[in-house]
Amino acid sequence: xVTISDIARALGVTPSTxxxxxxxxxxxxxxxxxxxxxxxxxxxxxxxEPASSLRKGHSNVVGILVPGINRAFFSxxxxxxxxxxxxxxxSVIICQSHENFEDExxxxxxxxxxxxxxxxxxxxxxxxTCDHIMENIGQDTILVQFDRVFNELPGPKIxxxxxxxxxxxxxxxxxxxxxxxxxxAGFMGTLAYRDRLNGYKKALTDMGMEIDExxxxxxxxxxxxxxxxxxxxxxxxxxxxxxxxxxSALGAIQAAKxxxxxxxxxFGVVGTANESFTSIMTPSMSSxxxxxxxxxxxxxxxxxxxxxxxxxxxxxxxxxxxxxRESSMRN
Amino acid sequence: xVTISDIARALGVTPSTxxxxxxxxxxxxxxxxxxxxxxxxxxxxxxxEPASSLRKGHSNVVGILVPGINRAFFSxxxxxxxxxxxxxxxSVIICQSHENFEDExxxxxxxxxxxxxxxxxxxxxxxxTCDHIMENIGQDTILVQFDRVFNELPGPKIxxxxxxxxxxxxxxxxxxxxxxxxxxAGFMGTLAYRDRLNGYKKALTDMGMEIDExxxxxxxxxxxxxxxxxxxxxxxxxxxxxxxxxxSALGAIQAAKxxxxxxxxxFGVVGTANESFTSIMTPSMSSxxxxxxxxxxxxxxxxxxxxxxxxxxxxxxxxxxxxxRESSMRN
DNA sequence: CAATCGTATACAAACGTTTGTATATTCGCG
DNA sequence: CGCGAATATACAAACGTTTGTATACGATTG
Numbered sequence: 001x002v003t004i005s006d007i008a009r010a011l012g013v014t015p016s017t018x019x020x021x022x023x024x025x026x027x028x029x030x031x032x033x034x035x036x037x038x039x040x041x042x043x044x045x046x047x048x049e050p051a052s053s054l055r056k057g058h059s060n061v062v063g064i065l066v067p068g069i070n071r072a073f074f075s076x077x078x079x080x081x082x083x084x085x086x087x088x089x090x091s092v093i094i095c096q097s098h099e100n101f102e103d104e105x106x107x108x109x110x111x112x113x114x115x116x117x118x119x120x121x122x123x124x125x126x127x128x129t130c131d132h133i134m135e136n137i138g139q140d141t142i143l144v145q146f147d148r149v150f151n152e153l154p155g156p157k158i159x160x161x162x163x164x165x166x167x168x169x170x171x172x173x174x175x176x177x178x179x180x181x182x183x184x185a186g187f188m189g190t191l192a193y194r195d196r197l198n199g200y201k202k203a204l205t206d207m208g209m210e211i212d213e214x215x216x217x218x219x220x221x222x223x224x225x226x227x228x229x230x231x232x233x234x235x236x237x238x239x240x241x242x243x244x245x246x247x248s249a250l251g252a253i254q255a256a257k258x259x260x261x262x263x264x265x266x267f268g269v270v271g272t273a274n275e276s277f278t279s280i281m282t283p284s285m286s287s288x289x290x291x292x293x294x295x296x297x298x299x300x301x302x303x304x305x306x307x308x309x310x311x312x313x314x315x316x317x318x319x320x321x322x323x324x325r326e327s328s329m330r331n
Numbered sequence: 332x333v334t335i336s337d338i339a340r341a342l343g344v345t346p347s348t349x350x351x352x353x354x355x356x357x358x359x360x361x362x363x364x365x366x367x368x369x370x371x372x373x374x375x376x377x378x379x380e381p382a383s384s385l386r387k388g389h390s391n392v393v394g395i396l397v398p399g400i401n402r403a404f405f406s407x408x409x410x411x412x413x414x415x416x417x418x419x420x421x422s423v424i425i426c427q428s429h430e431n432f433e434d435e436x437x438x439x440x441x442x443x444x445x446x447x448x449x450x451x452x453x454x455x456x457x458x459x460t461c462d463h464i465m466e467n468i469g470q471d472t473i474l475v476q477f478d479r480v481f482n483e484l485p486g487p488k489i490x491x492x493x494x495x496x497x498x499x500x501x502x503x504x505x506x507x508x509x510x511x512x513x514x515x516a517g518f519m520g521t522l523a524y525r526d527r528l529n530g531y532k533k534a535l536t537d538m539g540m541e542i543d544e545x546x547x548x549x550x551x552x553x554x555x556x557x558x559x560x561x562x563x564x565x566x567x568x569x570x571x572x573x574x575x576x577x578x579s580a581l582g583a584i585q586a587a588k589x590x591x592x593x594x595x596x597x598f599g600v601v602g603t604a605n606e607s608f609t610s611i612m613t614p615s616m617s618s619x620x621x622x623x624x625x626x627x628x629x630x631x632x633x634x635x636x637x638x639x640x641x642x643x644x645x646x647x648x649x650x651x652x653x654x655x656r657e658s659s660m661r662n
Numbered sequence: 663c664a665a666t667c668g669t670a671t672a673c674a675a676a677c678g679t680t681t682g683t684a685t686a687t688t689c690g691c692g
Numbered sequence: 693c694g695c696g697a698a699t700a701t702a703c704a705a706a707c708g709t710t711t712g713t714a715t716a717c718g719a720t721t722g
Contacts, residue, residue, distance in 0.1 A: 016709095017670085020711090048446070050384035076401040346680090347701080348702075378679080671716080691697100
């Protein structure tokens with residue numbers, strides 16, 4: 001492996017000059033910079049990253065920490081982040097918390113051990129406090145949070161506009177002429193679901209409809225819970241459902257079909273997340289899409305921006321997108 | 332940050348002893364090893380990985396290189412690999428080739444620059460030769476290939492048993508009483524599809540059926556190609572289709588439905604890949620599942636095994652699994 | 663022309679770990 | 693009790709880079 005000393009020797013200069021030349025320092029003459037980079041290229045020089053990291057105190061690596069990489073949302077976010085970070089000369093190291101508090105701490109320690117320049121993370125659902133993050137992150141490491149964020153923590157936060165998404169979904173159902181719209185709302189311990197509920201409520205009141213707690217269901221957003229919720233909702237006179245999740249929306253469609261309702265004529269459904277099955281099923285399901293790739297991109301960009309001292313990014317809200325399909329398309 | 336020198340000073344020994352104690356070398360007394368690890372824990376010591384990597388010439392990081400992390404197969408494989416590697420004290424660095432030859436080379440260079448201990452990769456579809464891999468990988472770096480592999484390259488290779496999967500899928504259709512089974516076979520430039528075709532053929536001949544090239548379709552395995560192929564197949568007297576992809580199988584189901592055939596009574600379909608939509612659609616689709624998580628695990632294990640000098644892993648074939656659902660379940 | 667300043671490069675130390683070699687200590691054995 | 697062997701630890705160098713400080717050289721100016 002060729003080192004900067006090899007280049008220096010070949011050129012009759014010192015390693016320090018080579019280092020500065022390669023780093024683009026103004027302390028080397030343009031002509032020597034050129035000579036150095038040519039020689040480096042011709043000798044096939046590649047920087048020894050560990051050596052660089054040791055000396056500088058941090059690496060050109062960004063740690064990405066997510067609950068599980070095998071989930072479409074996170075893998076797409078990582079993909080987006082990786083693409084941007086690569087462009088800026090950073091590599092990414094991936095850790096999974098498996099939704100587990102202990103693993104999250106271990107991952108943070110690993111990243112600190114590797115002297116990552118930054119951490120881009122979405123915390124485990126079992127992480128209800130954020131002290132462990134403060135404690136296990138390098139003090140000059142940039143922290144970027146996305147999707148699941150702690151507002152108490154400093155640094156950029158990239159989130160879905162859950163309020164707007166739910167608002168648009170509900171608004172769309174009302175526009176399509178549905179008169180009584182139930183809501184499968186999910187677990188209120190999670191900010192995202194609270195925001196979606198609020199978006200739903202705001203859309204109703206904006207359109208002059210009443211909020212009825214009898215047709216809001218706070219169960220987990222899995223298929224069979226959606227099925228049960230929809231049965232009750234229909235019993236209580238609903239002709240549509242906005243669901244904070246796609247799987248529970250799927251359950252709702254099953255329930256409506258079983259009760260002999262036609263979709264979308266008699267019963268309308270809008271889900272959330274735009275899971276891949278929504279476009280393939282019959283009838284295809286309207287859903288409010290997240291843009292995980294974009295969120296990952298923004299997170300990476302926020303990291304890059306934060307590199308400049310003094311730059312503050314704060315919260316970035318990424319719009320969600322209503323995708324209208326058959327399940328809510330009356331006319 | 333506390334270093335081994337700090338620990339040494341606190342204990343009145345030298346850094347070298349601390350280093351050896353932490354590494355579990357037989358050159359330190361059991362009692363001092365204990366004292367060192369206790370002191371390290373109480374002082375909150377964490378190894379400086381870059382320093383370690385610099386000195387050792389390689390890091391505790393394994394590079395995983397895939398076409399795109401935002402694909403269910405690869406993200407699950409990575410997830411499996413990461414889980415195993417973490418258990419053994421390795422971190423993973425992720426790179427994407429975006430199915431692009433140039434990016435693949437860049438990624439390999441990045442990994443070498445980071446002195447990764449190993450590379451676990453599935454090459455880009457545009458990589459038709461493998462010289463660039465040999466050239467851009469550290470000479471003592473362990474190479475593990477999975478899914479898309481070059482047999483010319485040394486080291487472990489983890490692949491699906493495509494032959495067995497297609498065999499089982501076809502066999503199942505025959506058992507269900509289908510008499511003339513077409514095949515949407517995919518692109519023959521890819522080994523996986525050649526193996527699937529061979530599995531299909533072997534199942535036919537084993538069961539005393541004839542191979543008819545008129546009902547084997549070598550188009551790309553996308554939905555509309557599957558649709559077209561199925562129309563022709565039905566015209567040519569087929570009552571079932573084995574498809575090397577799920578999307579083309581989906582197209583086949585559409586085609587059969589349009590022609591007024593009932594599924595599975597009049598027409599049977601088995602796809603490949605067990606995409607998430609297969610279980611959700613109506614009728615649900617039988618499919619031959621890959622086990623990407625398991626493949627990732629095996630790849631990581633192969634890396635760990637290869638660490639021992641002299642250990643050879645060779646090719647590991649992971650069985651595929653026929654998942655029978657409504658689209659082929661006649662009785 | 664000498665003093666001063668600025669530019670370009672050289673020198674050298676440091677980052678924290680690992681590891682080959684040397685030294686000190688202990689033990690067994692004659 | 694002394695010698696050699698074995699055990700345990702100390703010493704020191706090295707990995708390749710970055711960066712603060714020093715030096716050499718040339719240019720500018722009074």
